[in-house]
Amino acid sequence: MRVHFILNPNAGNGRAKKRWLQFNQQLSFPYELHETQYVGHTFILAQDIAKLATKELPVCIVAIGGDGTVHEVLNGAANVENVYIGAIAAGSGNDFARGYTVFANVQQLEQFVATIETTVHDYGIAQINGAPKLFVNNFGVGFDALVANTANESQLKKKLNKWSIGKLSYPYFVIYALFTFKPFQLNVKQNGNQQQFQNVWFATVSNQPYFGGGMNISPKSNTSDGKLEVTVVSNLSKWKLLFLFGSVFFAKHTRLKEVYQFETTALELEFSDSVMAHADGENQLLLESNNKIAITVIEKAWQLAK
Numbered sequence: 001m002r003v004h005f006i007l008n009p010n011a012g013n014g015r016a017k018k019r020w021l022q023f024n025q026q027l028s029f030p031y032e033l034h035e036t037q038y039v040g041h042t043f044i045l046a047q048d049i050a051k052l053a054t055k056e057l058p059v060c061i062v063a064i065g066g067d068g069t070v071h072e073v074l075n076g077a078a079n080v081e082n083v084y085i086g087a088i089a090a091g092s093g094n095d096f097a098r099g100y101t102v103f104a105n106v107q108q109l110e111q112f113v114a115t116i117e118t119t120v121h122d123y124g125i126a127q128i129n130g131a132p133k134l135f136v137n138n139f140g141v142g143f144d145a146l147v148a149n150t151a152n153e154s155q156l157k158k159k160l161n162k163w164s165i166g167k168l169s170y171p172y173f174v175i176y177a178l179f180t181f182k183p184f185q186l187n188v189k190q191n192g193n194q195q196q197f198q199n200v201w202f203a204t205v206s207n208q209p210y211f212g213g214g215m216n217i218s219p220k221s222n223t224s225d226g227k228l229e230v231t232v233v234s235n236l237s238k239w240k241l242l243f244l245f246g247s248v249f250f251a252k253h254t255r256l257k258e259v260y261q262f263e264t265t266a267l268e269l270e271f272s273d274s275v276m277a278h279a280d281g282e283n284q285l286l287l288e289s290n291n292k293i294a295i296t297v298i299e300k301a302w303q304l305a306k
């Protein structure tokens with residue numbers, strides 16, 4: 001097996017590079033290091049590395065970064081045989097590390113190289129404007145995508161990031177979105193049934209429990225059960241939404257009548273208005289009104305190096 005590390009030096013406000021320096025001083029096996037240069041580079045690197053994998057010489061790609069880095073590695077390499085994917089968590093949110101096993105230290109990595117023990121997991125695919133987007137954590141539309149998008153594009157967050165306190169700007173973006181976001185109408189089709197939701201704040205399709213940097217939005221999600229769990233939050237006031245964001249860290253939001261959850265293997269989402277969407281907290285994009293998104297789960301489709 002060949003081990004390839006993909007390091008996103010930007011992840012975690014530079015934390016990824018520091019973590020890599022701690023790891024690489026102690027590694028005893030041969031490896032290749034690829035450092036990303038720009039947004040989307042991880043995807044291209046992962047695609048190219050995966051092409052090297054053969055039955056005789058499998059490839060392990062270890063993402064060093066946050067959820068965005070893992071998301072790009074998965075999109076580039078998850079479908080390829082003889083590829084194992086692992087991660088060293090070094091982002092700012094790190095939800096992947098909450099839902100999956102990641103390498104916490106050099107010893108765990110050395111042990112994996114010696115034993116090549118893997119576990120198999122599902123991923124979801126969202127067909128967006130005809131293009132497939134894989135997600136390992138979750139796919140979401142609405143309020144949370146708008147907050148993430150506003151934060152990512154903000155100069156304030158970039159300035160605060162220089163002192164590693166970019167996260168402190170989030171309450172500001174949440175309050176801003178609270179007063180600018182317009183709840184929308186959502187149609188959900190699954191198993192031949194159609195349900196209509198009015199005044200939707202957000203809808204999340206989860207493969208694992210956590211989103212938004214540690215919020216336990218979908219406690220029943222399991223990455224190897226061949227199912228996706230859907231959470232629709234609708235018909236609640238701005239203040240109750242804030243309360244929900246407080247309670248979701250402790251998974252108490254599931255008791256609220258405004259939170260509707262179900263599990264499925266495939267579904268279609270249709271919106272009355274244009275909405276922001278994200279996959280694993282990345283690729284924030286504006287979906288036009290009446291856009292339909294088909295989402296399916298692909299069961300036990302990729303191997304996690306652990």
Ligand SMILES: Nc1ncnc2c1ncn2[C@@H]1O[C@H](COP(=O)(O)OP(=O)(O)OP(=O)(O)O)[C@@H](O)[C@H]1O
Pocket residue numbers: 008009010011012013036037038039040041042065066067068069070072090091092093094095281282
């Ligand atoms: N060299 C680079 N320069 C700028 N951006 C990069 C570079 N390499 C990767 N990126 C982008 O950085 C973004 C953020 O990466 P990532 O999500 O891993 O870190 P994070 O945002 O700190 O962590 P988290 O998502 O867990 O909060 C990704 O969208 C990725 O495409």
